[in-house]
Amino acid sequence: MRINQSAIDQYNSDLQASHEKKFHYLKSTVSQTDKIIEHLQRFQVAIPSWALGAGGTRFGRFSIGGEPATLEQKIEDVGLVHKLNNSSGAISLHIPWDIPANANDIKSLASEHGLKFDAMNSNTFQDQANQALSYKYGSLQHVDKAVRKQAIAHNMDVIKYGLELGSKSLTVWLSDGSCFPGQLNFRKAFQHVLESLEEIYHVLPSDWKLFIEYKAFEPNFYSMTVGDWGQSLLLANKLGPKAYTLVDLGHHLPNANIEQIVALLLMENKLGGFHFNDSKYGDDDLTVGSIRPYQLFLIFRELVEGMNARGMDHALDLGWMIDASHNIKDPLEDLLQSVEAIQIAYAQALLVDDLELEQARAENDVVKAQEILQHAFRTDIRPLVAEARLRNQAALDPLGLYRKLKVRQELINERGTKSKATGL
Ligand code: LRH
Ligand code: MN
Numbered sequence: 001m002r003i004n005q006s007a008i009d010q011y012n013s014d015l016q017a018s019h020e021k022k023f024h025y026l027k028s029t030v031s032q033t034d035k036i037i038e039h040l041q042r043f044q045v046a047i048p049s050w051a052l053g054a055g056g057t058r059f060g061r062f063s064i065g066g067e068p069a070t071l072e073q074k075i076e077d078v079g080l081v082h083k084l085n086n087s088s089g090a091i092s093l094h095i096p097w098d099i100p101a102n103a104n105d106i107k108s109l110a111s112e113h114g115l116k117f118d119a120m121n122s123n124t125f126q127d128q129a130n131q132a133l134s135y136k137y138g139s140l141q142h143v144d145k146a147v148r149k150q151a152i153a154h155n156m157d158v159i160k161y162g163l164e165l166g167s168k169s170l171t172v173w174l175s176d177g178s179c180f181p182g183q184l185n186f187r188k189a190f191q192h193v194l195e196s197l198e199e200i201y202h203v204l205p206s207d208w209k210l211f212i213e214y215k216a217f218e219p220n221f222y223s224m225t226v227g228d229w230g231q232s233l234l235l236a237n238k239l240g241p242k243a244y245t246l247v248d249l250g251h252h253l254p255n256a257n258i259e260q261i262v263a264l265l266l267m268e269n270k271l272g273g274f275h276f277n278d279s280k281y282g283d284d285d286l287t288v289g290s291i292r293p294y295q296l297f298l299i300f301r302e303l304v305e306g307m308n309a310r311g312m313d314h315a316l317d318l319g320w321m322i323d324a325s326h327n328i329k330d331p332l333e334d335l336l337q338s339v340e341a342i343q344i345a346y347a348q349a350l351l352v353d354d355l356e357l358e359q360a361r362a363e364n365d366v367v368k369a370q371e372i373l374q375h376a377f378r379t380d381i382r383p384l385v386a387e388a389r390l391r392n393q394a395a396l397d398p399l400g401l402y403r404k405l406k407v408r409q410e411l412i413n414e415r416g417t418k419s420k421a422t423g424l
Contacts, residue, residue, distance in 0.1 A: 001076070001410045003083045008395050011404065015396045022383040033384060036350045040388035042315040043346060045276070045339050046090035046118035047078045048323050049098045052332070053421025055285065055325030064330055066411025069419040071098050072109060077411075079113025081335050084402055086394035088339055090118040092321050093165070095158045096128060097422040103164035110165075118169070119211060119273065119319055120162035124151040125175035125219070138176035140196035141189040141225045148196050155200045163205065169272070169319060170204065171246055172197070173213035177220030177227065189225045194238055201239045211246035211272040211319060212236055216253045218283055228252075229261045236270050244272025248323055249299075250283040251275075259298040266306030273319020276342055285325035287334050289341030296341065297377045300349035308354070314346075325424050330408055336398045343385045351376040 012019075027033050052074050053067040068074040075091060082088040091110065093100075100106040110117065124139030132150060137143070139151035159170055174193065178184035197212070204210055214232040215224055226232055229245060236243040245265050252258055265271035278284070278291040289296050307314055320342070326334045352372060360368035386396045395401040 001080065001407065001414060003080060003401075003405065003407075005393065007405065008083070008393065008401065011401045012390060012396045015400075019383065019386055019390070019396050023387050026379075026381070026383045030351060030379065030381075030384075032350075036347055036384055037388045037391065039314055039350055040087075040343055040347055040385060041392050043343065044087055044089040044315065044320065045342055046092045046319070046321040047081060047088050047335055048092050048094070048275075048321065048423075049074050049078075050094045050421075050423030051285075051322065051324045051326065051335065052077045053326075053423060054331070055327050055424050057327060062328065063417070063420065064326075064408070065417035065419075066408055066413075066415045067331075067419045067421040069415065069421065071100060071106060073415070073419075074098065074421065075106070075110050075113060075115060077332060078115055080402075080407060081332055081339070081398075082114055084395050084398035085336060085339055085389060086114075086392040087343060087389070088335070089114055090116045092118040092121060092171075093161070093167075094121040094123060094423065095154075095161055096123060100161060100165065103161070107165055117162065117165040117167040118321060119171045120158050120165075120167045120169070121171045121173070122155045122158040124154055125173070135175075138174075138189070138225070140172075140174055140193045141176040141184075142192065143188070148192060152196050152199050156203055159200075159203065159205070159208070162208075168207060169209040169211055170200075171211040171213055171273075171319075172200070173215065173246075173248075174224075174226050175215075175219050177224035178222045179220050180222055184223060184225075186223065186225075190231070193225055194235060197235060197239055197243075201243060204242055206242075208242060209272055209319070210236075210239065210243045212243060213246040213248055213251070213275065215248065215251035215283065229265060233265065233268065233270055236272075244270055246273050246275065246319070247271065248275035248277070248283075249288075249296075250277050250279040250285055250323075254281075258295065259302045262299055263302040263306055266302070266310065269310065271306075271318065273321060275321055275323030276338065277322065277324045285323065287324065287329070287341070288322065288338035289345060290337070293341065293345065294377060296345040297348050298373075300345045301352065301373065304346075304349045304352075305354065332407065333399060333402060336402060340385065340398070343388070344381055347381045347384055348376045348379060351379060351381065
């Protein structure tokens with residue numbers, strides 16, 4: 001299924017008048033709107049290839065119909081999201097779930113949809129049918145050198161696929177760890193992971209980045225060998241300048257101050273990118289901004305301050321990716337909501353007057369500092385985000401148009417109700 005530009009233009013013209021009214025009122029109440037809109041127009045968030053079907057838990061999975069059963073159909077679905085919001089111009093592949101049969105064909109199909117290939121993801125957290133050695137007790141940490149070698153070789157294969165597709169980064173998330181006290185020699189496990197990553201780092205192309213994604217628990221429930229930002233940073237520092245940490249918002253212990261972690265990793269120039277989602281308890285992989293929108297805003301405050309302090313390009317110098325799993329929502333609607341929530345948090349963060357805030361901090365005027373932040377967070381910035389889309393020839397209301405065009409029903413008509421997407 002494709003969405004024509006004329007459908008978007010027609011839809012926008014129906015909404016134009018009410019949009020203009022809201023946009024002009026907002027322009028009259030906030031300064032530097034054009035600068036913020038320019039930032040929003042350049043800001044692209046990559047879509048995970050593994051979040052285009054119905055996710056599930058060990059308790060069950062409820063299909064939604066019209067799921068993409070092939071890599072080509074996954075690219076088509078990300079293309080639909082990108083056509084509607086013109087802010088999702090990249091897909092992040094997971095190997096072996098998305099091995100391209102013919103890289104050139106896949107590359108040209110992606111460019112037809114205006115898509116690039118973001119970070120490649122390796123997978124040594126599942127055993128594949130034709131796999132010689134099991135990852136039951138870990139992969140890069142494993143006590144058996146042969147298992148580590150197998151996992152290293154897999155990561156090198158993933159880099160090869162990425163090179164063919166034009167990707168520029170590899171994300172390594174390890175499920176490695178232990179479930180019971182006594183099971184693991186923590187020092188040896190960490191050393192094995194470091195030595196294994198050194199072999200992978202050694203073959204990483206010079207213009208690539210290696211993202212080391214940490215996670216506090218699951219699927220191991222006593223220790224994770226790359227369990228927090230400190231362990232990820234330790235590895236990234238020991239590996240070298242191409243290695244960075246990756247922050248998945250759902251991978252922290254309860255009440256962790258993620259915005260502080262982000263501030264410090266940026267300060268150390270070791271923040272590589274994000275897996276945006278939201279959660280109330282564990283790695284719930286819920287819609288971005290659906291549970292803790294204020295935390296998301298505070299994280300973007302630290303991102304804007306930290307990136308400005310380093311003269312970084314907001315749109316290009318960090319990996320912006322979503323990592324979600326959809327148990328009950330239509331995946332494409334969920335992704336449209338997530339991109340919107342990210343744009344809103346980013347725009348509100350840009351609204352804050354940095355000098356005024358620093359002045360309040362210098363005077364320990366705690367009340368004023370909070371008022372400055374919450375004024376931005378309580379500003380309904382959505383007309384600005386919509387205007388940025390309008391200037392990018394996207395839909396003023398992507399979700400509204402998605403529903404008006406009955407996209408899910410169209411996909412079910414094309415693919416049936418039983419098609420199943422690879423992924424989680
Ligand atoms: C692990 C994770 C990782 C992916 C997987 C699909 O929880 O966040 O980023 O490999 O989800
Ligand atoms: Mn993740």
